[in-house]
Amino acid sequence: MSGFGFDTVLDRRVVPALKHHRMVLGADGMDLFAAGVADMDFAVAPCITQAIAARAAHPVFGYEAVPDGLLPALTGWLSARHRWQVDQAHILRAPNVLNALAMAVNLFTKPGQGVIVQPPVFFDFADIIAENGRRMVENPLILQDGRYQMDLAGVERLAADPDTRLMFLCNPHNPVGRVWTRDELARLAQIARAHDVLVVADEIHGDLTFAGHRYTPFASVADPADVITCLSPAKSFNIAACSAAFTVVADPARRAAFQAENSRLTVNKNNAFASVAMQAAYTQGGPWLDAALDYIAGNLALLRARLAEMPGVTLIAPEGTFLAWLDFRALGLAPDELTAFLRGRAAWAVTRGIAFGPQGAGFARLNFACPRARLDAALDTLEAALHDHRKDTR
Ligand SMILES: Cc1ncc(COP(=O)(O)O)c(C=O)c1O
Numbered sequence: 001m002s003g004f005g006f007d008t009v010l011d012r013r014v015v016p017a018l019k020h021h022r023m024v025l026g027a028d029g030m031d032l033f034a035a036g037v038a039d040m041d042f043a044v045a046p047c048i049t050q051a052i053a054a055r056a057a058h059p060v061f062g063y064e065a066v067p068d069g070l071l072p073a074l075t076g077w078l079s080a081r082h083r084w085q086v087d088q089a090h091i092l093r094a095p096n097v098l099n100a101l102a103m104a105v106n107l108f109t110k111p112g113q114g115v116i117v118q119p120p121v122f123f124d125f126a127d128i129i130a131e132n133g134r135r136m137v138e139n140p141l142i143l144q145d146g147r148y149q150m151d152l153a154g155v156e157r158l159a160a161d162p163d164t165r166l167m168f169l170c171n172p173h174n175p176v177g178r179v180w181t182r183d184e185l186a187r188l189a190q191i192a193r194a195h196d197v198l199v200v201a202d203e204i205h206g207d208l209t210f211a212g213h214r215y216t217p218f219a220s221v222a223d224p225a226d227v228i229t230c231l232s233p234a235k236s237f238n239i240a241a242c243s244a245a246f247t248v249v250a251d252p253a254r255r256a257a258f259q260a261e262n263s264r265l266t267v268n269k270n271n272a273f274a275s276v277a278m279q280a281a282y283t284q285g286g287p288w289l290d291a292a293l294d295y296i297a298g299n300l301a302l303l304r305a306r307l308a309e310m311p312g313v314t315l316i317a318p319e320g321t322f323l324a325w326l327d328f329r330a331l332g333l334a335p336d337e338l339t340a341f342l343r344g345r346a347a348w349a350v351t352r353g354i355a356f357g358p359q360g361a362g363f364a365r366l367n368f369a370c371p372r373a374r375l376d377a378a379l380d381t382l383e384a385a386l387h388d389h390r391k392d393t394r
Pocket of ligand 1: 038095096097098122170174202204205232234240245
Protein backbone atom coordinates (compact mmCIF):
# COMPACT_ATOMS: atom_id res chain seq x y z
CA MET A 1 0.00 0.00 0.00
CA SER A 2 1.43 3.33 -1.04
CA GLY A 3 -0.93 5.36 1.15
CA PHE A 4 -1.64 7.73 -1.72
CA GLY A 5 -5.01 6.24 -2.63
CA PHE A 6 -4.37 5.35 -6.26
CA ASP A 7 -7.17 2.77 -6.08
CA THR A 8 -9.74 5.43 -5.22
CA VAL A 9 -12.18 6.23 -8.00
CA LEU A 10 -12.67 10.01 -8.09
CA ASP A 11 -15.59 11.61 -9.88
CA ARG A 12 -13.77 13.95 -12.22
CA ARG A 13 -16.99 15.27 -13.75
CA VAL A 14 -17.46 17.47 -10.68
CA VAL A 15 -14.84 19.68 -12.34
CA PRO A 16 -14.87 20.14 -16.14
CA ALA A 17 -12.20 17.45 -16.67
CA LEU A 18 -11.51 17.23 -20.40
CA LYS A 19 -11.01 13.46 -20.42
CA HIS A 20 -14.49 12.94 -19.02
CA HIS A 21 -16.16 15.82 -20.86
CA ARG A 22 -18.68 15.57 -23.68
CA MET A 23 -16.31 17.71 -25.78
CA VAL A 24 -14.01 14.68 -25.89
CA LEU A 25 -16.39 11.78 -25.32
CA GLY A 26 -19.27 13.08 -27.44
CA ALA A 27 -22.75 13.52 -26.01
CA ASP A 28 -23.40 9.79 -26.57
CA GLY A 29 -20.15 8.70 -24.94
CA MET A 30 -20.49 9.83 -21.37
CA ASP A 31 -20.58 6.28 -19.97
CA LEU A 32 -17.55 5.01 -21.87
CA PHE A 33 -14.23 4.05 -20.28
CA ALA A 34 -12.57 7.47 -20.61
CA ALA A 35 -8.94 6.73 -21.40
CA GLY A 36 -7.98 9.25 -24.05
CA VAL A 37 -6.66 12.58 -22.76
CA ALA A 38 -3.18 12.18 -21.25
CA ASP A 39 -3.62 12.90 -17.57
CA MET A 40 -3.97 10.61 -14.55
CA ASP A 41 -7.16 9.81 -12.71
CA PHE A 42 -5.24 10.00 -9.41
CA ALA A 43 -5.31 12.62 -6.68
CA VAL A 44 -2.12 14.66 -6.77
CA ALA A 45 0.62 14.51 -4.15
CA PRO A 46 -0.57 15.88 -0.79
CA CYS A 47 2.39 18.31 -0.80
CA ILE A 48 0.85 19.98 -3.88
CA THR A 49 -2.66 20.37 -2.48
CA GLN A 50 -1.14 21.64 0.78
CA ALA A 51 1.00 24.20 -1.04
CA ILE A 52 -1.96 25.46 -3.06
CA ALA A 53 -4.16 25.63 0.05
CA ALA A 54 -1.45 27.51 1.94
CA ARG A 55 -1.13 30.05 -0.87
CA ALA A 56 -4.93 30.39 -1.10
CA ALA A 57 -5.04 31.11 2.61
CA HIS A 58 -3.31 34.44 1.97
CA PRO A 59 -6.20 36.47 0.59
CA VAL A 60 -4.31 38.81 -1.74
CA PHE A 61 -3.72 37.63 -5.30
CA GLY A 62 -1.99 40.66 -6.73
CA TYR A 63 1.00 40.65 -9.10
CA GLU A 64 3.83 38.41 -7.97
CA ALA A 65 7.46 37.84 -8.82
CA VAL A 66 8.84 34.36 -9.37
CA PRO A 67 9.22 32.81 -5.89
CA ASP A 68 12.86 32.68 -4.79
CA GLY A 69 12.72 28.93 -4.29
CA LEU A 70 11.33 28.06 -7.71
CA LEU A 71 14.39 28.00 -9.96
CA PRO A 72 16.49 26.10 -7.38
CA ALA A 73 13.59 23.63 -7.14
CA LEU A 74 13.67 23.02 -10.89
CA THR A 75 17.45 22.68 -11.18
CA GLY A 76 17.57 20.59 -7.99
CA TRP A 77 15.05 18.14 -9.45
CA LEU A 78 16.83 17.82 -12.78
CA SER A 79 20.13 17.26 -11.02
CA ALA A 80 18.95 14.80 -8.35
CA ARG A 81 16.47 12.87 -10.47
CA HIS A 82 18.11 12.96 -13.88
CA ARG A 83 21.77 13.82 -13.19
CA TRP A 84 21.42 16.84 -15.47
CA GLN A 85 23.10 20.02 -14.29
CA VAL A 86 21.21 23.06 -15.56
CA ASP A 87 22.21 26.66 -15.00
CA GLN A 88 19.31 28.58 -13.42
CA ALA A 89 20.01 31.46 -15.78
CA HIS A 90 19.09 29.20 -18.73
CA ILE A 91 15.54 28.59 -17.52
CA LEU A 92 12.57 30.51 -18.89
CA ARG A 93 9.05 30.07 -17.60
CA ALA A 94 6.29 29.13 -20.05
CA PRO A 95 2.53 28.79 -19.61
CA ASN A 96 2.64 25.30 -21.12
CA VAL A 97 4.83 23.11 -23.28
CA LEU A 98 2.83 23.58 -26.48
CA ASN A 99 3.22 27.33 -26.17
CA ALA A 100 6.99 26.89 -25.93
CA LEU A 101 7.02 24.64 -29.02
CA ALA A 102 5.01 27.20 -31.00
CA MET A 103 7.28 30.05 -29.89
CA ALA A 104 10.38 28.10 -30.92
CA VAL A 105 8.94 27.38 -34.37
CA ASN A 106 8.08 31.03 -34.87
CA LEU A 107 11.38 32.36 -33.64
CA PHE A 108 13.77 29.94 -35.28
CA THR A 109 12.21 29.06 -38.62
CA LYS A 110 10.75 31.14 -41.42
CA PRO A 111 7.24 30.68 -42.81
CA GLY A 112 7.15 27.76 -45.24
CA GLN A 113 10.27 26.10 -43.82
CA GLY A 114 10.32 22.44 -42.84
CA VAL A 115 10.05 21.01 -39.33
CA ILE A 116 10.98 17.34 -38.88
CA VAL A 117 8.64 15.13 -36.85
CA GLN A 118 8.68 11.37 -36.30
CA PRO A 119 5.18 9.94 -36.57
CA PRO A 120 3.28 8.31 -35.09
CA VAL A 121 3.71 11.22 -32.72
CA PHE A 122 1.71 13.53 -30.46
CA PHE A 123 -0.84 15.15 -32.82
CA ASP A 124 -0.39 18.70 -31.57
CA PHE A 125 3.01 18.80 -33.27
CA ALA A 126 1.27 18.74 -36.66
CA ASP A 127 -1.23 21.40 -35.59
CA ILE A 128 1.48 23.74 -34.29
CA ILE A 129 3.46 23.41 -37.51
CA ALA A 130 0.40 24.00 -39.72
CA GLU A 131 -1.09 26.79 -37.63
CA ASN A 132 2.20 28.65 -37.72
CA GLY A 133 2.52 28.36 -41.49
CA ARG A 134 5.42 25.91 -41.49
CA ARG A 135 5.79 22.65 -43.37
CA MET A 136 5.75 19.28 -41.61
CA VAL A 137 8.55 17.00 -42.80
CA GLU A 138 7.88 13.43 -41.74
CA ASN A 139 10.49 10.91 -40.76
CA PRO A 140 8.31 7.97 -39.65
CA LEU A 141 9.50 5.71 -36.85
CA ILE A 142 10.21 2.13 -37.85
CA LEU A 143 8.37 -0.70 -36.07
CA GLN A 144 10.79 -3.61 -35.79
CA ASP A 145 9.99 -6.76 -33.80
CA GLY A 146 7.40 -4.97 -31.70
CA ARG A 147 9.65 -2.00 -30.84
CA TYR A 148 9.81 1.37 -32.55
CA GLN A 149 13.15 2.76 -33.73
CA MET A 150 14.18 6.15 -35.03
CA ASP A 151 15.14 6.19 -38.69
CA LEU A 152 18.38 8.09 -38.16
CA ALA A 153 19.40 7.77 -41.82
CA GLY A 154 16.05 9.39 -42.63
CA VAL A 155 16.72 12.29 -40.26
CA GLU A 156 20.12 12.77 -41.87
CA ARG A 157 18.61 12.87 -45.35
CA LEU A 158 15.88 15.35 -44.36
CA ALA A 159 18.23 17.51 -42.30
CA ALA A 160 20.43 17.98 -45.36
CA ASP A 161 17.71 20.18 -46.90
CA PRO A 162 18.72 23.80 -46.15
CA ASP A 163 15.04 24.67 -45.89
CA THR A 164 14.54 22.30 -42.94
CA ARG A 165 16.14 23.86 -39.88
CA LEU A 166 14.23 22.51 -36.88
CA MET A 167 13.11 19.17 -35.48
CA PHE A 168 10.56 18.29 -32.81
CA LEU A 169 11.87 15.44 -30.66
CA CYS A 170 9.45 13.67 -28.32
CA ASN A 171 11.54 12.11 -25.54
CA PRO A 172 10.07 9.80 -24.22
CA HIS A 173 7.88 9.35 -27.25
CA ASN A 174 4.10 9.77 -27.08
CA PRO A 175 2.29 7.56 -28.19
CA VAL A 176 4.68 4.60 -28.70
CA GLY A 177 6.31 4.78 -25.27
CA ARG A 178 9.95 4.60 -26.35
CA VAL A 179 12.44 6.04 -23.88
CA TRP A 180 15.18 6.97 -26.31
CA THR A 181 18.57 5.66 -25.24
CA ARG A 182 21.69 7.71 -24.71
CA ASP A 183 23.22 6.14 -27.85
CA GLU A 184 20.23 6.94 -30.04
CA LEU A 185 20.14 10.51 -28.80
CA ALA A 186 23.88 10.96 -29.17
CA ARG A 187 23.65 9.88 -32.81
CA LEU A 188 20.76 12.25 -33.36
CA ALA A 189 22.80 15.04 -31.77
CA GLN A 190 25.66 14.39 -34.21
CA ILE A 191 23.26 14.70 -37.14
CA ALA A 192 21.74 17.91 -35.76
CA ARG A 193 25.22 19.40 -35.31
CA ALA A 194 26.42 18.36 -38.76
CA HIS A 195 23.40 19.88 -40.49
CA ASP A 196 22.78 22.86 -38.21
CA VAL A 197 19.31 21.70 -37.19
CA LEU A 198 17.84 23.03 -33.95
CA VAL A 199 16.24 20.26 -31.90
CA VAL A 200 13.26 21.31 -29.83
CA ALA A 201 13.05 18.50 -27.31
CA ASP A 202 9.62 17.97 -25.76
CA GLU A 203 10.56 16.04 -22.61
CA ILE A 204 7.30 16.44 -20.73
CA HIS A 205 7.18 12.65 -20.13
CA GLY A 206 10.80 12.46 -18.94
CA ASP A 207 9.96 11.66 -15.32
CA LEU A 208 7.75 8.74 -16.34
CA THR A 209 9.95 5.73 -17.04
CA PHE A 210 9.70 2.07 -16.06
CA ALA A 211 12.39 -0.11 -14.45
CA GLY A 212 15.24 -0.78 -16.85
CA HIS A 213 14.77 2.43 -18.80
CA ARG A 214 16.33 5.78 -18.03
CA TYR A 215 15.37 9.17 -19.45
CA THR A 216 18.32 10.94 -21.02
CA PRO A 217 17.83 14.68 -21.45
CA PHE A 218 18.74 15.34 -25.07
CA ALA A 219 20.62 18.49 -24.05
CA SER A 220 22.90 16.37 -21.88
CA VAL A 221 24.28 14.53 -24.92
CA ALA A 222 24.14 17.35 -27.49
CA ASP A 223 25.85 20.66 -27.97
CA PRO A 224 23.63 22.82 -25.72
CA ALA A 225 23.44 25.46 -28.47
CA ASP A 226 21.56 22.97 -30.69
CA VAL A 227 18.75 22.31 -28.21
CA ILE A 228 15.73 23.90 -26.62
CA THR A 229 14.26 21.64 -23.96
CA CYS A 230 10.60 21.97 -22.99
CA LEU A 231 9.65 20.59 -19.58
CA SER A 232 6.76 20.63 -17.17
CA PRO A 233 5.43 18.87 -14.08
CA ALA A 234 2.04 18.57 -15.84
CA LYS A 235 2.26 14.86 -16.67
CA SER A 236 4.43 13.49 -13.87
CA PHE A 237 2.53 15.29 -11.12
CA ASN A 238 -0.86 15.42 -12.82
CA ILE A 239 -1.21 19.20 -12.70
CA ALA A 240 -1.84 20.00 -16.38
CA ALA A 241 -4.62 22.43 -15.48
CA CYS A 242 -2.18 24.50 -13.40
CA SER A 243 -0.38 25.63 -16.57
CA ALA A 244 3.16 25.40 -15.31
CA ALA A 245 6.03 24.75 -17.71
CA PHE A 246 9.53 25.91 -18.47
CA THR A 247 12.19 25.78 -21.14
CA VAL A 248 15.92 25.32 -20.87
CA VAL A 249 17.69 27.47 -23.45
CA ALA A 250 21.47 27.38 -23.08
CA ASP A 251 22.34 29.44 -26.14
CA PRO A 252 22.44 33.14 -25.11
CA ALA A 253 21.21 34.49 -28.45
CA ARG A 254 18.29 32.07 -28.59
CA ARG A 255 17.43 32.77 -24.96
CA ALA A 256 17.42 36.51 -25.62
CA ALA A 257 15.12 35.92 -28.59
CA PHE A 258 12.74 33.90 -26.39
CA GLN A 259 12.78 36.59 -23.70
CA ALA A 260 12.09 39.33 -26.23
CA GLU A 261 9.17 37.34 -27.66
CA ASN A 262 7.76 36.69 -24.18
CA SER A 263 7.93 40.39 -23.57
CA ARG A 264 6.45 41.34 -26.97
CA LEU A 265 3.49 39.01 -26.37
CA THR A 266 3.46 39.86 -22.65
CA VAL A 267 3.54 36.17 -21.75
CA ASN A 268 5.67 37.02 -18.74
CA LYS A 269 3.31 37.11 -15.79
CA ASN A 270 3.11 34.41 -13.15
CA ASN A 271 0.26 32.36 -11.85
CA ALA A 272 0.78 32.14 -8.09
CA PHE A 273 -0.88 28.71 -7.79
CA ALA A 274 1.13 27.25 -10.66
CA SER A 275 4.34 28.46 -9.05
CA VAL A 276 3.67 26.95 -5.63
CA ALA A 277 2.37 23.70 -7.16
CA MET A 278 5.48 23.32 -9.30
CA GLN A 279 7.82 24.17 -6.45
CA ALA A 280 6.14 21.71 -4.10
CA ALA A 281 6.20 18.97 -6.75
CA TYR A 282 9.89 19.34 -7.44
CA THR A 283 11.01 19.70 -3.83
CA GLN A 284 8.71 17.29 -2.00
CA GLY A 285 6.92 15.23 -4.65
CA GLY A 286 9.55 12.52 -5.26
CA PRO A 287 8.03 9.85 -2.97
CA TRP A 288 4.58 10.39 -4.49
CA LEU A 289 5.97 10.08 -8.02
CA ASP A 290 7.86 6.90 -7.12
CA ALA A 291 4.67 5.41 -5.71
CA ALA A 292 2.63 6.53 -8.74
CA LEU A 293 5.19 4.95 -11.08
CA ASP A 294 5.02 1.69 -9.11
CA TYR A 295 1.26 1.69 -9.36
CA ILE A 296 1.31 2.50 -13.08
CA ALA A 297 3.85 -0.29 -13.61
CA GLY A 298 1.42 -2.62 -11.83
CA ASN A 299 -1.30 -1.52 -14.24
CA LEU A 300 1.05 -2.20 -17.13
CA ALA A 301 1.71 -5.71 -15.81
CA LEU A 302 -2.05 -6.31 -15.70
CA LEU A 303 -2.45 -4.94 -19.21
CA ARG A 304 0.39 -7.09 -20.51
CA ALA A 305 -0.95 -10.28 -18.90
CA ARG A 306 -4.53 -9.79 -19.98
CA LEU A 307 -3.84 -8.61 -23.54
CA ALA A 308 -1.55 -11.62 -24.06
CA GLU A 309 -4.72 -13.74 -23.74
CA MET A 310 -6.72 -11.70 -26.26
CA PRO A 311 -6.33 -12.56 -29.95
CA GLY A 312 -6.76 -9.48 -32.13
CA VAL A 313 -4.79 -6.99 -30.09
CA THR A 314 -1.06 -6.65 -29.42
CA LEU A 315 0.51 -4.38 -26.84
CA ILE A 316 3.52 -2.35 -27.94
CA ALA A 317 5.13 -2.42 -24.52
CA PRO A 318 5.87 1.13 -23.32
CA GLU A 319 9.24 1.83 -21.69
CA GLY A 320 7.87 5.03 -20.21
CA THR A 321 4.77 7.32 -20.12
CA PHE A 322 1.38 6.02 -18.93
CA LEU A 323 0.21 5.47 -22.49
CA ALA A 324 -0.07 2.13 -24.25
CA TRP A 325 0.00 1.83 -28.03
CA LEU A 326 -2.31 -1.01 -28.95
CA ASP A 327 -2.04 -2.75 -32.30
CA PHE A 328 -5.47 -3.85 -33.55
CA ARG A 329 -4.37 -4.34 -37.16
CA ALA A 330 -5.14 -8.05 -36.96
CA LEU A 331 -8.84 -7.15 -36.87
CA GLY A 332 -8.58 -5.73 -40.39
CA LEU A 333 -10.75 -2.72 -39.55
CA ALA A 334 -10.49 0.72 -41.19
CA PRO A 335 -9.88 3.58 -38.70
CA ASP A 336 -13.56 4.57 -38.46
CA GLU A 337 -14.59 0.93 -38.06
CA LEU A 338 -12.02 0.43 -35.31
CA THR A 339 -13.30 3.50 -33.47
CA ALA A 340 -16.87 2.25 -33.85
CA PHE A 341 -15.84 -1.19 -32.58
CA LEU A 342 -14.00 0.18 -29.55
CA ARG A 343 -16.78 2.61 -28.63
CA GLY A 344 -19.78 0.50 -29.57
CA ARG A 345 -18.62 -2.97 -28.54
CA ALA A 346 -15.94 -2.44 -25.89
CA ALA A 347 -17.30 0.82 -24.44
CA TRP A 348 -13.81 2.29 -24.74
CA ALA A 349 -13.09 5.96 -25.47
CA VAL A 350 -9.39 5.89 -26.34
CA THR A 351 -7.41 8.02 -28.79
CA ARG A 352 -7.59 6.98 -32.43
CA GLY A 353 -4.21 5.83 -33.73
CA ILE A 354 -4.75 7.69 -36.97
CA ALA A 355 -4.71 10.97 -35.01
CA PHE A 356 -0.94 10.48 -34.62
CA GLY A 357 -0.34 10.19 -38.37
CA PRO A 358 -1.30 7.73 -41.11
CA GLN A 359 1.14 5.22 -39.59
CA GLY A 360 -1.30 4.97 -36.66
CA ALA A 361 -4.07 3.37 -38.74
CA GLY A 362 -5.19 0.19 -36.97
CA PHE A 363 -3.78 1.32 -33.61
CA ALA A 364 -5.29 3.03 -30.57
CA ARG A 365 -3.68 4.81 -27.62
CA LEU A 366 -4.84 3.81 -24.17
CA ASN A 367 -4.12 5.90 -21.08
CA PHE A 368 -3.78 3.40 -18.23
CA ALA A 369 -3.13 5.82 -15.33
CA CYS A 370 -6.39 4.99 -13.61
CA PRO A 371 -7.53 2.91 -10.62
CA ARG A 372 -6.62 -0.72 -11.34
CA ALA A 373 -10.11 -2.09 -10.86
CA ARG A 374 -11.35 0.35 -13.50
CA LEU A 375 -8.71 -0.86 -15.94
CA ASP A 376 -9.49 -4.49 -15.18
CA ALA A 377 -13.21 -3.94 -15.79
CA ALA A 378 -12.43 -2.18 -19.08
CA LEU A 379 -10.30 -5.15 -20.12
CA ASP A 380 -13.29 -7.42 -19.44
CA THR A 381 -15.41 -5.45 -21.90
CA LEU A 382 -12.63 -5.44 -24.49
CA GLU A 383 -12.20 -9.19 -24.14
CA ALA A 384 -15.92 -9.77 -24.63
CA ALA A 385 -15.98 -7.43 -27.64
CA LEU A 386 -13.06 -9.23 -29.29
CA HIS A 387 -14.73 -12.57 -28.61
CA ASP A 388 -17.97 -11.39 -30.24
CA HIS A 389 -16.05 -9.95 -33.16
CA ARG A 390 -14.37 -13.32 -33.78
CA LYS A 391 -17.76 -15.07 -33.72
CA ASP A 392 -19.26 -12.51 -36.14
CA THR A 393 -16.42 -12.79 -38.63
CA ARG A 394 -16.15 -16.57 -38.56
C1 LIG B 1 4.43 15.02 -25.79
C2 LIG B 1 3.50 16.04 -25.21
N1 LIG B 1 3.83 17.34 -25.25
C3 LIG B 1 3.03 18.30 -24.74
C4 LIG B 1 1.82 17.98 -24.17
C5 LIG B 1 0.95 19.08 -23.64
O1 LIG B 1 1.68 19.88 -22.78
P1 LIG B 1 1.07 21.23 -22.20
O2 LIG B 1 -0.27 20.91 -21.62
O3 LIG B 1 2.06 21.70 -21.20
O4 LIG B 1 0.98 22.17 -23.37
C6 LIG B 1 1.43 16.64 -24.11
C7 LIG B 1 0.11 16.26 -23.55
O5 LIG B 1 -0.40 15.21 -23.77
C8 LIG B 1 2.30 15.66 -24.63
O6 LIG B 1 1.98 14.35 -24.57
